[in-house]
Amino acid sequence: MDQVKLGIVGFGIMGERLVRSAFPHPAVRLVGVWDPSPEAAARLEATELGAPMLEDAGAVIAACDALYIAAPPAAHLPLARAAIRAGRSVLLEKPLATDREDGAAFVAEVERDGARAAVNFPMASSPAVAQLAAWREAGAVGAPRQLHISAEFGRWPRGWQQEAASWLARREEGGFTREVVSHFLFLTRRQLGPLELLAAQVEYPAGGGSETAVTAELRAGGVPVRLSGSVGRIAADEANSWTLTGEAGSIRLRDWSYAERLDGEGKWQAAPDALPNPAMRPHALRAQMEKLAALTRGEPQNLATPREAFEVQDLVERILAA
Structure with a gap:
């Protein structure tokens, strides 16, 4: 072909x-x-x-x-x-x-x-996300009870984004909630169901800069979701996690690419084939291109739809307006 x-x-x-x-x-x-x-x-x-x-x-x-x-x-x-x-x-x-x-x-x-x-939400093609889904299907979580999304940054924009700081650092189009948290909200929507915003609080600096702290309470398919994020509270460029706890156990996605399970001793254990994000990214993006080819040919694929993206964006904007 x-x-x-x-x-x-x-x-x-x-x-x-x-x-x-x-x-x-x-x-x-x-x-x-x-x-x-x-x-x-x-x-x-x-x-x-x-x-x-x-x-x-x-x-x-x-x-x-x-x-x-x-x-x-x-x-x-x-x-x-x-x-x-x-x-x-x-x-x-x-x-x-x-x-x-x-x-x-x-x-x-x-x-x-x-x-x-x-x-382009690459989590639609993430090997780590596929591992989380497989664990859930095997019963590792059971009925979900709560989800916590955490996104922390040493600075915003991140070091590798400074070229685009003219808009990423501004309140109108930028900020970590739009750029990073949106990925985890998409993941939540795919894993748990429709999202509902219950309450949110946002901190902005003077002068029109993007947010420096966000907290929110949501529900996804009936499951309580807690979101927290900030800039300047950690030394590292970035740390993030998506942690789902259920009646049978807990799983999480850490730093974009590590699928982990909580073992019986309370320690997080990574999947045997887990990779750091720079090594995993080519796998996800190549799969995204494979699916774009399928979309172009009118074949089945599971890329994020415009409706899914709009639902996530609408939720993000309502959080930022809090």
Whole structure:
């Protein structure tokens, strides 16, 4: 079967990460990129994939079968609509949109028209998440009783994100709740069911910066969920965990990639094939590309749908407005 032709708009951190982690790929071929940054062309050339830096987003859409949108959030929906009108499939970075009403309208358009659109939540393809699901299916947790999501940062944006600090550090589009917590809310939605916000408290610095602390109480499929996150309380760049406790035991996802079970002595034991996140990321992103190829061909896949992404985004925005 012919490879799906992929175009990318936005060759910053996420665009370059995808290319370096997932390519060359047997099902997907990179055919063109556009980014307004003068440095982006040199970084694309350094990947040695031979994909050209095209003159604008329209040229990328014209050249591809599937468009990956890794531009800043305000550009997501205009680019997605242009690609869909041209008959392309789209994979958007999250958040889905910067305006709630426009995001809801886009979801309605996609569902009405049967457009091929998905959002890049790599936990849909995470080997560690698959391990958590297997443990649950084997009865390691039993009936869930509570979930705790923790996201702590030494600084925000994280060290490797400083190139995008102009928007990641701002209240309008950035912040760790949108960028990081949203992944764990997506995981919660997939594992436990619909999410309901009960209460939240957020701390912001003066001057329009993004949040420095968040706490929230939620329910997911009837299970109590506690969320906590902060900036500046740990020395490390980042530490996160998703811990599910049930009548039969506890499991967790730690630091993105470690699936762990609580043993009879109260110690966390990692899955035998657990990998650190840099080593696991290529597996997840290559699987995401395989599923994007399936989406483009109209075949079954389990990428995050625009509706799932919108539900997560809407919840995040309600938390941040608390």
